[in-house]
Amino acid sequence: MTTLLMTPGPTRVPESVLAAGAMPMVHHRSDEFSGLLVSTLDRLRPLFGATGDVLPVHATGRGALEAAITNLFSPGDEVVACCNGRFGEMWAEIATRFGLVVHRACSDWSRSIDPRDVEATLDAHPMARAVMLPHSDTSTGVLNDVAGVAAAARRSGALLLVDAVSSLGGVPFRFDDWGVDVAVTASQKCLMSSPGLSFVALSHRAWEAQAVARLPRSYFDFAAIRKALARARPETPGTTPVHIVAQVHAALTCIGEEGVANVFARHQQMALMTREAVSALGLSLQCPALGQLSPTLTAIRAPEHIGPAGIRDQMKARGILVARGLGRFESTCFRIGHMGDIRPADVRRTLDALAEILRSGTR
Amino acid sequence: MTTLLMTPGPTRVPESVLAAGAMPMVHHRSDEFSGLLVSTLDRLRPLFGATGDVLPVHATGRGALEAAITNLFSPGDEVVACCNGRFGEMWAEIATRFGLVVHRACSDWSRSIDPRDVEATLDAHPMARAVMLPHSDTSTGVLNDVAGVAAAARRSGALLLVDAVSSLGGVPFRFDDWGVDVAVTASQKCLMSSPGLSFVALSHRAWEAQAVARLPRSYFDFAAIRKALARARPETPGTTPVHIVAQVHAALTCIGEEGVANVFARHQQMALMTREAVSALGLSLQCPALGQLSPTLTAIRAPEHIGPAGIRDQMKARGILVARGLGRFESTCFRIGHMGDIRPADVRRTLDALAEILRSGTR
Numbered sequence: 001m002t003t004l005l006m007t008p009g010p011t012r013v014p015e016s017v018l019a020a021g022a023m024p025m026v027h028h029r030s031d032e033f034s035g036l037l038v039s040t041l042d043r044l045r046p047l048f049g050a051t052g053d054v055l056p057v058h059a060t061g062r063g064a065l066e067a068a069i070t071n072l073f074s075p076g077d078e079v080v081a082c083c084n085g086r087f088g089e090m091w092a093e094i095a096t097r098f099g100l101v102v103h104r105a106c107s108d109w110s111r112s113i114d115p116r117d118v119e120a121t122l123d124a125h126p127m128a129r130a131v132m133l134p135h136s137d138t139s140t141g142v143l144n145d146v147a148g149v150a151a152a153a154r155r156s157g158a159l160l161l162v163d164a165v166s167s168l169g170g171v172p173f174r175f176d177d178w179g180v181d182v183a184v185t186a187s188q189k190c191l192m193s194s195p196g197l198s199f200v201a202l203s204h205r206a207w208e209a210q211a212v213a214r215l216p217r218s219y220f221d222f223a224a225i226r227k228a229l230a231r232a233r234p235e236t237p238g239t240t241p242v243h244i245v246a247q248v249h250a251a252l253t254c255i256g257e258e259g260v261a262n263v264f265a266r267h268q269q270m271a272l273m274t275r276e277a278v279s280a281l282g283l284s285l286q287c288p289a290l291g292q293l294s295p296t297l298t299a300i301r302a303p304e305h306i307g308p309a310g311i312r313d314q315m316k317a318r319g320i321l322v323a324r325g326l327g328r329f330e331s332t333c334f335r336i337g338h339m340g341d342i343r344p345a346d347v348r349r350t351l352d353a354l355a356e357i358l359r360s361g362t363r
Numbered sequence: 364m365t366t367l368l369m370t371p372g373p374t375r376v377p378e379s380v381l382a383a384g385a386m387p388m389v390h391h392r393s394d395e396f397s398g399l400l401v402s403t404l405d406r407l408r409p410l411f412g413a414t415g416d417v418l419p420v421h422a423t424g425r426g427a428l429e430a431a432i433t434n435l436f437s438p439g440d441e442v443v444a445c446c447n448g449r450f451g452e453m454w455a456e457i458a459t460r461f462g463l464v465v466h467r468a469c470s471d472w473s474r475s476i477d478p479r480d481v482e483a484t485l486d487a488h489p490m491a492r493a494v495m496l497p498h499s500d501t502s503t504g505v506l507n508d509v510a511g512v513a514a515a516a517r518r519s520g521a522l523l524l525v526d527a528v529s530s531l532g533g534v535p536f537r538f539d540d541w542g543v544d545v546a547v548t549a550s551q552k553c554l555m556s557s558p559g560l561s562f563v564a565l566s567h568r569a570w571e572a573q574a575v576a577r578l579p580r581s582y583f584d585f586a587a588i589r590k591a592l593a594r595a596r597p598e599t600p601g602t603t604p605v606h607i608v609a610q611v612h613a614a615l616t617c618i619g620e621e622g623v624a625n626v627f628a629r630h631q632q633m634a635l636m637t638r639e640a641v642s643a644l645g646l647s648l649q650c651p652a653l654g655q656l657s658p659t660l661t662a663i664r665a666p667e668h669i670g671p672a673g674i675r676d677q678m679k680a681r682g683i684l685v686a687r688g689l690g691r692f693e694s695t696c697f698r699i700g701h702m703g704d705i706r707p708a709d710v711r712r713t714l715d716a717l718a719e720i721l722r723s724g725t726r
Contacts, residue, residue: 002387010602013388021557021606022385024365025376027684028558058559060421062601063582097581188602194384195391196421196559196604216578218460219426238425239373239551241559243384243606321390 003316006350007323008138008166008297008337009189013247017192020250021243028240034233036249037240041199041229043252047168047260048183050175050201055225056236056245057198061165061186064198066094067220068161068182072206074214075099078128080121080158082144083107085137086327091163095132098215103128109140109328110287115148122156129209130159130181136167139326141285141299141335143171143292150179159205165189165198169255170267170296170339181206190267190296192254192340193247254341267295270338270347274298277351281358286325286333296339299325301332303358308334311357318353366679369713370686371501371529371660371700372552376610380555383613384606391603397596399612400603404562404592406615410531410623411546413538413564418588419599419608420561424528424549427561429457430583431524431545435569437577438462441491443484443521445507446470448500449690454526458495461578466491472503472691473650478511485519492572493522493544499530502689504648504662504698506534506655513542522568528552528561532618533630533659533702544569553630553659555617555703556610617704630658633701633710637661640714644721649688649696659702662688664695666721671697677720683713 005012013021026033041054048054057064073079078101081092092102105121106113113133122128131153136143146162153160159181164173168183169190175183181203188195202210202222210222218224224237255263271293278285278300286299302308308325311334315322325333338347368375376384389396404417411417420427436442441464444455455465468484469476476496485491494516499506509525516523522544527536531546532553538546544566551558565573565585573585581587587600618626634656641648641663649662665671671688674697678685688696701710 003389003393005388005390007390010388010391010605018385018387022381024381025368025373025557026366027368027370028373030366030684058423058426059582060601060604063421063426066582094581098579186602194388194604194606195602196607216461218457219422219429238423239549239558241423241557241604241607242373243557244559244604321393 004320004346004349006336006338006342006346007321008335008339010195011189011192011337011340012342013192013194014251014254014341016254017247017250021194021247023246026242028242029235031233033240033242034235037245038234040245040249040252043256044199047173048175048201049173049177052204053202053226055200055202055222055229057200057220058236058238058241059198060195061184061198063220064184064186064200065091065163067222068184068200069095069098069100070215070217070220071222072130072159072182072209072213073100076101078103078125080105080118080125080128080131082113082118082131082133082149084109084111084113084140084142085134086139087137087163088134089327091132091134112142112292113144113149115145115152118149119152119155122152122158128156128158130161132161134163136171136294136296138166138297138335139299139329140287141294141297142287143294145292146180147178154179159209166296166339167294170263172264175201187244187248190340191248192251194244197241197244197248266344267339270342270344271295271298273344273347274336274338274351277354281355286329297335297337299329299333299335302334305361306357308332314357315353320350320353367683367709367712369699369701369705369709370684371698371702373558374552374555374700374703375705376555376557377614377617377704379617380610380613384557384610386609389605391605392598394596396603396605397598400608401597403608403612403615406619407562410536411538411564412536412540415567416565416589418563418565418585418592420563420583421599421601421604422561423558424547424561426583427547427549427563428454428526430585431547431563432458432461432463433578433580433583434585435493435522435545435572435576436463439464441466441488443468443481443488443491443494445476445481445494445496445512447472447474447476447503447505448497449502450500450526451497452690454495454497475505475655476507476512478508478515481512482515482518485515485521491519491521493524495524497526499534499657499659501529501660501698502662502692503650504657504660505650506657508655509543510541517542522572529659529702530657533627535627538564550607550611553702554611555614557607560604560607560611629707630702633705633707634658634661636707636710637699637701637714640717644718649692660698660700662692662696662698665697668724669720671695674720678716681716683716
């Protein structure tokens with residue numbers, strides 16, 4: 001029996017998407033593939049809420065998060081990093097690796113970002129050129145207020161870069177309306193495809209920064225990707241991961257058929273089901289509701305007498321994979337992903353198994 | 364009807380490899396996937412002829428070629444780049460982008476590298492820390508003498524980095540015996556899989572250089588990849604492209620079943636068939652036989668009255684995709700790939716179509 005993947009990525013890939021990823025190879029510089037690529041980007045744009053450029057990046061999400069930094073900044077540039085979880089912290093570490101001066105804001109992992117904290121950090125560091133923000137941080141299950149942080153960044157004239165890897169496609173995103181400058185997502189979460197491909201939306205202001213940024217880049221150069229996409233037969237530099245593009249295209253067909261509003265409502269419903277069960281079972285959220293919870297996953301404190309490893313092992317024995325805690329929460333927490341192709345019935349099965357494990361009460 | 368891909372990558376993916384790439388998603392940090400990853404690297408090592416580290420890199424070949432540079436060098440380091448084709452030139456350009464001082468050797472596109480030219484360039488630039496060499500350059504169809512260049516590099520104490528993207532798996536490679544320090548290959552050529560994943564073999568000397576190299580890197584950091592692979596349950600940093608790993612594993616099963624010596628012999632046979640036909644049809648090779656020709660593809664001068672675009676269009680009308688010329692040869696050349704899953708019968712069909720086009724004599 002296939003294990004039920006209740007992990008916050010990679011997520012289950014629907015049959016039609018698996019089939020699309022098994023098409024006979026097409027050449028990446030053929031009219032046929034170019035049409036598929038363009039159609040994929042056209043379908044992604046509304047999910048980003050962006051009318052401008054959405055670029056494919058031939059890497060996993062982590063590569064695209066790095067690309068956002070190397071494309072927009074020069075060594076010594078100051079940035080503010082929102083660090084209320086492992087992935088916010090990781091992005092800050094990447095920026096440091098590339099010689100940026102990183103000012104951390106909101107490093108309390110138990111709650112959503114308060115835009116006023118970002119504003120205060122920007123006030124304290126008036127040279128900061130940008131704010132880096134995870135939308136949904138999968139280490140905490142917290143959703144951050146992109147609109148609020150965007151407004152704070154805009155007041156200081158700073159750019160806003162958003163890691164939307166575990167939100168885009170499961171949670172509404174309004175790139176243009178909120179005033180985001182860079183948003184990054186990847187294929188293997190709400191986009192229900194194989195890992196290995198990312199997408200980046202860019203604002204006009206982001207392109208202005210890109211034009212003068214001096215960090216070295218080649219593979220990840222956004223201008224080169226834009227140039228290749230602007231050709232008579234749009235393409236990407238190098239060899240496009242054609243099968244993952246085909247998968248994402250098929251996944252976007254699924255999303256279109258279900259209706260994007262229904263997809264978002266389903267994610268909300270699954271999150272509510274999970275949180276109600278957590279409460280009914282006498283458990284508690286790793287990051288209680290000081291702020292907004294992510295619709296795409298829930299981080300739960302394991303009862304001490306079973307422990308997170310005990311929960312995971314016993315779930316696994318029941319054919320269900322849940323994720324371990326990350327970073328500060330490694331020894332206390334387990335995480336249930338409810339995103340992408342996951343349905344309420346899958347969540348019900350998972351929560352029933354959890355209830356059974358708690359009733360048995362053994363490690 | 365599916366188009367016959369006679370291109371030098373991406374190449375046709377065998378049915379069993381497509382099926383492996385359509386397995387239900389497995390989590391990248393599961394025992395099941397870890398076993399698949401380790402088995403894939405174990406099977407790749409003999410193809411490299413390497414007993415040391417072979418690392419997966421979550422990018423296409425171009426990304427891994429960049430990774431070789433950012434992992435081994437510091438800004439201002441001098442290197443010698445062998446530039447007898449578009450891909451040698453591209454690698455030199457990437458190195459320049461990252462602040463290396465590049466001395467070009469062997470920039471004649473019509474012939475294989477002469478190791479004496481490399482030696483002379485190293486003598487003229489005694490500070491050069493490495494030589495960068497394409498094994499098979501797909502822009503010219505020329506195979507370079509890795510053993511000879513390795514010996515030249517070793518005499519000067521320089522490292523040897525080899526782009527084996529279009530050779531590994533189709534042509535013998537002896538990483539240890541030749542004394543190569545870094546060799547890069549990718550999934551979509553002789554390894555008969557989807558684009559999006561690369562592999563890098565590293566020598567002990569390469570690791571020594573890696574430890575002191577100061578170019579910034581995060582996503583592509585080889586030490587981080589090695590560390591993740593050394594865990595009790597081997598893994599990679601970030602989300603592994605699990606389906607491409609599964610494809611490469613299945614492709615290596617195909618290679619094992621055919622027998623690697625038979626695979627190499629088949630590539631030689633297809634290259635000979637193609638060159639004999641070129642001669643019999645009164646055509647000429649883009650880079651005549653001053654040196655060794657690559658067993659994986661053939662670059663052919665198009666007859667002037669038809670032109671390369673005419674050849675490609677008429678081949679396409681017959682259901683066969685051949686590649687355009689690259690760089691200096693764009694207006695004169697077309698290229699036939701005969702690598703990976705391509706069989707002598709596919710080559711025969713291609714050459715028959717070519718003969719028919721020449722007989723018809725129209726543009």
